[in-house]
Amino acid sequence: xxxxxxxxxxxxxxxxxxxxxxxxxxxxxxxxxxxxxxxxxxxxxxxxxxxxxxxxxxxxxxxxxxxxxxxxxxxxxxxxxxxxxxxxxxxxxxxxxxxxxxxxxxxxxxxxxxxxxxxxxxxxxxxxxxxxxxxxxxxxxxxxxxxxxxxxxxxxxxxxxxxxxxxxxxxxxxxxxxxxxxxxxxxxxxxxxxxxxxxxxxxxxxxxxxxxxxxxxxxxxxxxxxxxxxxxxxxxxxxxxxxxxxxxxxxxxxxxxxxxxxxxxxxxxxxxxxxxxxxxxxxxxxxxxxxxxxxxxxxxxxxxxxxxxxxxxxxxxxxxxxxxxxxxxxxxxxxxxxxxxxxxxxxxxxxxxxxxxxxxxxxxxxxxxxxxxxxxxxxxxxxxxxxxxxxxxxxxxxxxxxxxxxxxxxxxxxxxxxxxxxxxxxxxxxxxxxxxxxxxxxxxxxxxxxxxxxxxxxxxxxxxxxxxxxxxxxxxxxxxxxxxxxxxxxxxxxxxxxxxxxxxxxxxxxxxxxxxxxxxxxxxxxxxxxxxxxxxxxxxxxxxxxxxxxxxxxxxxxxxxxxxxxxxxxxxxxxxxxxxxxxxxxxxxx
Amino acid sequence: xxxxxxxxxxxxxxxxxxxxxxxxxxxxxxxxxxxxxxxxxxxxxxxxxxxxxxxxxxxxxxxxxxxxxxxxxxxxxxxxxxxxxxxxxxxxxxxxxxxxxxxxxxxxxxxxxxxxxxxxxxxxxxxxxxxxxxxxxxxxxxxxxxxxxxxxxxxxxxxxxxxxxxxxx
Ligand SMILES: Cc1cc2nc3c(=O)[nH]c(=O)nc-3n(C[C@H](O)[C@H](O)[C@H](O)COP(=O)(O)OP(=O)(O)OC[C@H]3O[C@@H](n4cnc5c(N)ncnc54)[C@H](O)[C@@H]3O)c2cc1C
Ligand SMILES: Cc1ncc(C[n+]2csc(CCOP(=O)(O)OP(=O)(O)O)c2C)c(N)n1
Ligand SMILES: [Mg+2]
Numbered sequence: 001x002x003x004x005x006x007x008x009x010x011x012x013x014x015x016x017x018x019x020x021x022x023x024x025x026x027x028x029x030x031x032x033x034x035x036x037x038x039x040x041x042x043x044x045x046x047x048x049x050x051x052x053x054x055x056x057x058x059x060x061x062x063x064x065x066x067x068x069x070x071x072x073x074x075x076x077x078x079x080x081x082x083x084x085x086x087x088x089x090x091x092x093x094x095x096x097x098x099x100x101x102x103x104x105x106x107x108x109x110x111x112x113x114x115x116x117x118x119x120x121x122x123x124x125x126x127x128x129x130x131x132x133x134x135x136x137x138x139x140x141x142x143x144x145x146x147x148x149x150x151x152x153x154x155x156x157x158x159x160x161x162x163x164x165x166x167x168x169x170x171x172x173x174x175x176x177x178x179x180x181x182x183x184x185x186x187x188x189x190x191x192x193x194x195x196x197x198x199x200x201x202x203x204x205x206x207x208x209x210x211x212x213x214x215x216x217x218x219x220x221x222x223x224x225x226x227x228x229x230x231x232x233x234x235x236x237x238x239x240x241x242x243x244x245x246x247x248x249x250x251x252x253x254x255x256x257x258x259x260x261x262x263x264x265x266x267x268x269x270x271x272x273x274x275x276x277x278x279x280x281x282x283x284x285x286x287x288x289x290x291x292x293x294x295x296x297x298x299x300x301x302x303x304x305x306x307x308x309x310x311x312x313x314x315x316x317x318x319x320x321x322x323x324x325x326x327x328x329x330x331x332x333x334x335x336x337x338x339x340x341x342x343x344x345x346x347x348x349x350x351x352x353x354x355x356x357x358x359x360x361x362x363x364x365x366x367x368x369x370x371x372x373x374x375x376x377x378x379x380x381x382x383x384x385x386x387x388x389x390x391x392x393x394x395x396x397x398x399x400x401x402x403x404x405x406x407x408x409x410x411x412x413x414x415x416x417x418x419x420x421x422x423x424x425x426x427x428x429x430x431x432x433x434x435x436x437x438x439x440x441x442x443x444x445x446x447x448x449x450x451x452x453x454x455x456x457x458x459x460x461x462x463x464x465x466x467x468x469x470x471x472x473x474x475x476x477x478x479x480x481x482x483x484x485x486x487x488x489x490x491x492x493x494x495x496x497x498x499x500x501x502x503x504x505x506x507x508x509x510x511x512x513x514x515x516x517x518x519x520x521x522x523x524x525x526x527x528x529x530x531x532x533x534x535x536x537x538x539x540x541x542x543x544x545x546x547x548x549x550x551x552x553x554x555x556x557x558x559x560x561x562x563x564x565x566x567x568x569x570x571x572x573x574x575x576x577x578x579x580x581x582x583x584x585x586x587x588x589x590x
Numbered sequence: 591x592x593x594x595x596x597x598x599x600x601x602x603x604x605x606x607x608x609x610x611x612x613x614x615x616x617x618x619x620x621x622x623x624x625x626x627x628x629x630x631x632x633x634x635x636x637x638x639x640x641x642x643x644x645x646x647x648x649x650x651x652x653x654x655x656x657x658x659x660x661x662x663x664x665x666x667x668x669x670x671x672x673x674x675x676x677x678x679x680x681x682x683x684x685x686x687x688x689x690x691x692x693x694x695x696x697x698x699x700x701x702x703x704x705x706x707x708x709x710x711x712x713x714x715x716x717x718x719x720x721x722x723x724x725x726x727x728x729x730x731x732x733x734x735x736x737x738x739x740x741x742x743x744x745x746x747x748x749x750x751x752x753x754x755x756x757x758x759x
Contacts, residue, residue, distance in 0.1 A: 314659035
């Protein structure tokens with residue numbers, strides 16, 4: 001066969017490459033620059049395309065798909081505004097280490113730089129918000145770039161990768177290049193997954209010698225695949241030590257386990273934060289010492305020796321200097337740790353450990369998540385407790401928007417498995433949860449998928465109700481409607497003398513009617529006594545549903561470590577205000 | 591050395607010579623608020639399409655460690671070496687220095703150029719362009735001396751550096 005005969009257009013090559021990368025679904029939105037790709041999609045039936053209503057939502061949907069499956073999420077958008085609309089999603093995926101490949105259209109190569117119609121410098125704009133990006137200038141490079149992009153997105157510390165595709169490249173012809181059979185070795189990019197065996201030994205020694213240990217486990221364990229969560233659980237059980245999770249790590253250790261201290265950090269539990277503050281050995285696996293965790297760095301866990309396991313050397317010693325750094329994949333490192341622990345059977349100081357647990361139990365006894373029940377208005381915490389009661393035995397996935405409701409969801413819903421909890425942690429993107437839930441539902445058609453939302457956040461991507469309707473995605477939007485940008489109001493209360501500047505959710509739509517207008521179902525509940533029935537009805541409806549839960553407007557989220565404070569300077573509730581003197585340094589922090 | 595001491599480091603980076611690579615490196619520095627004191631880049635291996643970037647940067651030891659880790663994390667980066675910590679190395683830069691003047695000053699400029707082993711690479715009846723090579727100190731001293739002798743223009747390459755001994759990067 002002559003080369004011309006076997007040659008296909010760039011657009012067809014692209015689709016073939018995606019299929020070879022085992023892509024099942026693409027979240028996208030068409031436009032002039034990507035019309036050849038849409039034409040190729042039209043001519044095949046292996047790849048499913050899900051038409052979103054805004055490109056930001058395409059990326060969040062792909063993130064939800066990726067986080068709930070462990071696969072790479074794929075996005076397709078047009079040039080110019082299509083690409084710029086995707087930027088928030090890409091930044092979100094970068095911050096939370098979510099593997100995404102985003103295909104962007106571009107004006108033909110000969111027009112690049114001419115301010116052509118719908119031209120944007122997409123590789124320039126996305127350079128700081130992607131793990132890597134490509135501008136494909138010749139159709140001969142297309143298939144190889146796609147395969148490389150998938151490898152970069154999913155390997156090492158996962159992240160978003162953009163492939164910018166000029167229209168002429170999509171229309172020119174070339175032969176297809178299949179993905180390499182053996183795992184690619186990239187010429188310059190070689191993430192380190194295998195730990196240094198000497199460091200495993202040192203870690204075992206430090207861990208075994210601890211008197212007041214704590215495991216601090218983060219999103220890196222979820223990134224490392226479900227096996228890593230199993231190994232974490234096994235290792236924690238072997239040692240008998242307490243464990244806490246970051247917001248991104250929830251689900252990596254079963255929440256119902258008695259060794260679990262709950263989430264740590266700004267809105268973490270009393271026991272988790274005090275254990276972090278008072279420990280003598282901290283074992284960080286796949287967490288990045290984020291400022292929501294550390295609070296005031298100079299007062300962060302002052303007396304501990306710290307071990308940090310991370311696949312990305314730039315996460316190590318970035319915020320907190322550690323005593324033992326192990327670069328490697330969390331799953332592989334945990335496997336080595338479990339093996340070494342079993343082989344060595346080290347003697348742990350059981351007396352010290354018992355005293356440490358006794359201390360932790362006194363902290364637990366403070367019951368820091370307690371709230372004042374009320375039989376007239378629905379407390380947001382109560383709403384989530386009831387929600388959890390009704391979903392816990394069902395195959396369910398939770399996503400969230402950003403705000404108080406997100407923190408309450410993290411505190412009051414229990415995560416027993418990885419990949420069940422999708423939230424925007426690093427960027428904190430309002431508008432993330434609903435499109436992410438759509439992506440989750442696409443991946444798990446039979447599961448119960450719930451977006452825990454705030455009334456302000458949900459308006460940021462509400463147009464996706466149309467997508468939900470089109471594809472009959474029975475996602476449930478559980479709005480904790482407090483008529484405020486509650487998280488903003490809480491900070492204004494704490495830091496700005498209760499001057500609630502622009503944080504009231506004015507002129508809200510009637511969410512029940514909104515649902516109706518989009519062909520979804522709307523429910524409303526204002527009465528604590530009717531909440532159970534409403535939740536049951538929501539679950540039973542085989543449609544997309546918005547539940548407008550009218551909750552206490554003034555409730556704040558506790559515990560809280562004010563900005564600039566230390567772990568042992570936590571506010572436990574509304575009556576704890578006297579100690580809430582936020583320092584000048586704290587005021588400038590976000 | 592205290593953990594807050596600001597130190598200068600010379601870092602050598604071997605990269606794939608592909609479009610946008612310099613923007614990635616420079617964007618990293620500006621985006622994360624790191625300093626660039628000097629930066630040079632050129633292709634050094636045409637066959638493999640590799641370039642060497644030499645960066646002089648300043649920061650606390652923790653920042654320097656971050657800079658190296660962040661550079662190493664860029665997909666087209668092969669290797670990052672901190673010449674300042676990895677043993678003895680040589681640093682050089684080149685400057686072109688234009689001096690305008692006649693009479694005594696012109697003679698004195700030429701005499702000093704000789705002392706600094708600077709070459710005359712352009713001469714007119716009332717001007718010279720000198721080429722001077724050396725470490726930053728030497729180049730700076732030479733330029734400083736020319737200031738009183740009719741200096742009108744100066745251009746510098748920035749630092750290139752290499753480890754001493756037989757080892758490659
Ligand atoms: C309103 C709001 C409030 C918040 N409050 C809190 C709070 O109270 N508590 C809290 O915990 N968070 C909170 N967050 C989230 C916070 O901002 C961070 O997103 C989160 O703490 C980071 O989690 P992480 O450290 O697990 O890191 P991630 O962002 O999940 O990063 C993962 C780390 O693991 C590494 N890694 C990736 N893959 C692997 C692998 N295979 N093997 C090993 N390592 C790997 C990465 O390099 C990285 O260092 C809040 C967010 C918002 C929006
Ligand atoms: C896109 C975006 N804009 C602004 C913010 C800042 N912000 C954080 S929480 C919040 C309020 C969220 O209100 P709502 O969705 O009602 O949630 P609540 O806190 O009331 O539960 C705002 C404005 C953000 N996180 N994301
Ligand atoms: Mg609200």
